[in-house]
Amino acid sequence: MNKFKILGVAFLAGMTASYAQTIDQAKKEIDAEKYQDAKVTLKSIVKSDPSEGKAFFLLGNVYLYQNVSDSAKMSYQSGLTAKNDAHFNNIGLGQIDLNSGNVAAAKANFSSAIKEMRRKDFEEYQYVARAYMNSTNPDYKSALATLELAKEKNAQEPQILLALGDAYYGDKNQNQAYSNYRNAFQADNSLIRAKVQLGVLLKGAKAYTEAVAAYNEVLATNPNYGPLYRELAETYYLWGLNVPGRQDEYLKKALDYYEKYMTLTDYSLASRMRHADFLILAKDYKALEVEANKMKELDKVNPRILRYLGYAAYQNGNADVAIKSLQDYTANPDNKIINLDYMYLGLAKIKKGTNADGTAIDPTAFQAGVADIKKAADIEISVTNELGEIGKDLYEKKLYKEAAAILEIATSNPKTNTFLYDNYYLGNAIYFDNAGADVVKDTVALKKADIAYGNVITASPDTQDVYLSRARTNSLLGDDKAMIMYYQQYIDIVTKKGPEELAKPAVKAKLIECYNTMAAGYANFDKMKAKEFFQKTLAIDPTNAYATQSLSILNK
Template identity: 35%
Template sequence: MKILKKAITLNLGLVLMGSAVFAQDLNDAKKAIDAEQYQKASSMLKSLVSTKATDGNNYYNLGLVYLKTGYIDSARAVFNKGLATDPKNNLNLIGLGEADMLSNNPTSAKTNFDKAVAIASKDYKTYLYIGKAYLAQDKPSDDVSKPDFTSALANITKADELDSKDKDAEIFLAQGDAYALQKKNSEALGPYMRVNDIDPTNRRAKTQIGRMYKDSRAFAEGEKELNDVITADPNYGPAYRELGELYLLWSSFGVNKERATKGIENYKKYLDLTDKSLESQLRYAQFLFYAKDYQTLEQVATALQVPANDPKGIVVSRLKGWSAYENKNYPQALKSMDEFFAKEKDPNKILGFDYLYLGKAQLKAGQDSLALINITKAVEKDSANTEALAEVAKTFFDAKKYAKSAQIYDKVIAAGPNSKGVLYSYFYNGLAYYFDYATQYSAKKNPSKDLLVKADSSIAKVTQLAPETTDAYLYRARINSLLDDEKTPKGLMVPYFETFIQKVTEKPELVTPNAKKLSEAYDNIGGYYYNSDKAKAKEYFDKSVAVYPAGTFAAAKLKELAAPAPKGKGK
């Protein structure tokens, strides 16, 4: 879940007003938070702070709901109100510290945590909730801040020491989370299993175990764990979410469409069980993107109703842009991505995919230069995007802007020397340098032969990676023909033309489609030997006429060779 700093859109009085529809019980509200039913939890807690206005616990848990749904400023307002109402309750100081951590202000957080400890230094819950506050920094990879695992574990360990009778399962749950977030699954397993010993009704620990199996690619084991949770409590939404993500990941191993479908089905169940809040709908939309269900994603993203000035509208613009592009709705994709970049002012929250889809949409709109800038940024964020940069290079190549194309292909190759499409990048990079030289040469601009050296180097890489690529030898021959000395040629082209001929003629089915190219090879070799070995020259010219009778060069040269020698010569 991406945490976004938001302004309070309601005054505090309205924030604290609530409905009494839900049972006014703090434990029920906490269960709703754990089940990710944030709207339900929020309504219950608003009711509680209205009817039990002197209990700081209610304010603290309401503030947590705001933090979990991204409303940091609203959470601060609630924590401050709780602190003013119940100053001896230190939980709201911890809440303020957690808000500071989420705002990337660890110094202020430490101050608030220290104040909380000063109020109740021997209460294990003080250290437990401080430890959990440090863990709450777990955020997407594009954000700057990361969990402070050292501080988190130090506080959770202190809580465990003070709770000497091991009566609170929440401590072991926090320990498990601290290790699981670090991908230390073996260390996390023990604490999670202890949770079940203390509180068999706890669903999250077993859900987390299923998640760890998923992360370890032990899909069948994870499936069993999560189905056990659902059997025990069919209304526990997070288990369906994890099961959905497990099926999605599992489907990528062997591309199993049935599992991908099951993934979406389980995610829909999660959505239904989490009261379809904007938060859960956004998470569902993101899931659809990774499930590659772009048609549904565009429908869901378009239907999302986001309040004015709500920063989550930024995420919606992103998802609209991504899905519209994948659905070939290019004008809408460009419009949505332009909206996204106009709204998102924090460069740390811009993903590689954002630059990628903006650049690709610009490419479709003919905005080649802008596309190059943004797709280059996408590659800088994630080298997996080099394929899109190759598309830009090819666009410049097709437009006969060979110098620019070659420069971009250089970047593509440098960014992904072992990438899937690097063979084509080397090939077109070589052609771009070759045609750049040829274009300048034809225009009598005296181009540097360094262009030909670069062209030959790239095409040589093609012959190394894919030796059966016949055209690579043909182009190396053409390039080396230009590299050779014009007045006293050394025949640099000959071995490459010979290899081309060999590669084509050893497979009879290739001869007819390559007849004209074979004629070119025979003509050039024959021409090279014309002045030094006329018998050899005739051999190649004969082959040229045989394979491509429509050719004129070899026929003309054969006539010259057959003509009587001028008088006074040949004696």
């Protein structure tokens, strides 16, 4: 009988050790972003031993990583009935509450979990902090406050230090993030993520050479750690954006590293979606179309796939598929719509309404497209960064009215990198749209052009030709005094540059324009000034017919 008891205790100890090893395996798979493998591991645990609540909790977490909230909730609720560690599942339900904006319910769930902690326990605090950080509405201050409680239990625990690094990083405290990542890795040099995060900090500081060097240190000892390749991909992508002439080279490296990341993690729908998001950043729309169709094979009903199909179809020249996909996606109020959804829908409508050689656009299609682009800017103003080039392209095709409509949206954001140029092209587009002899002048639009030129002058007062453009616009508006003032400002700038500038044929031609037009304006209220400026024209071009004839009339 005693032998049986001893064997029974040994069997239970073996079962406990086996369970701990399997849970540890699942944690490693989660950390390595092998979510499909982790799901297989955790499902096998809950199937063979449904008394282990932590397995349900970790399985729910994996579902949340993959944005499958319903399955996560079911897993957590099942875990609440488990015999062991059931209280961890309240933490998962708390994160779902945070995701839906119900902070009070989340805190109640967290309190229920913390209430079950034993004297030396700290893991619950760690997971509560992670819930605050991983929420779709992250709260890094609350995460840090929770982790301070965990530190009181075990200040040297590597996972607590790693979580502190992540919380400080999210809270934009780079120094504290670095210190905690470094301490976490020193406390446990098998904690690869802490070492990788040191490189992530360097990437955030745009120290790309140093970031890649840090990743390569990890690579030398841990070449199969998947998240490392994702960070390399993102680093090379950003590096390419910041190094003129190297963008294509670094973008290719970025895409290669992301493919490596995929091979080392999994090809689940969630991973493919993350890959698709990166392909959009990298503007590899051919690959995006391939990925979107593979996702469609995996899940024909997931609405987010419509987004990828729509983006890829627009960029690859299929406006009909783009419109159908994005209209279906944006029509469902349950879908999380972002600015690019409306942006690409609007651009697809414009493309569909444009004739084959790009010289004419159906007005109805264009107005519908602009309405969607405005919706995109209302959701997130940063979308205006993409509009300058589109407006400039329309301008160069002499579609001035359409160019002005797009550039007006672009210039609604003064923080774009192309704000100065977008304003200049906006002013020019409106001016040329109104400059024809038989055109009925749109004074509202011309006043917008005047403001746009004013924005350029404020930002770059030495841009001499903008004064000419502003003077011409005010001439169309019939404001002689404003027109004279801006022509005079042009004259002052070029005169200040000296004889060499004044001797340039192009500048001479513009000065003649200034003097003749100013003289014509003065003729309406100051004939002596008018004569003076016509004489200035003749000093440059003694045979100028307009000045000669006008002086003849004024002298009668």
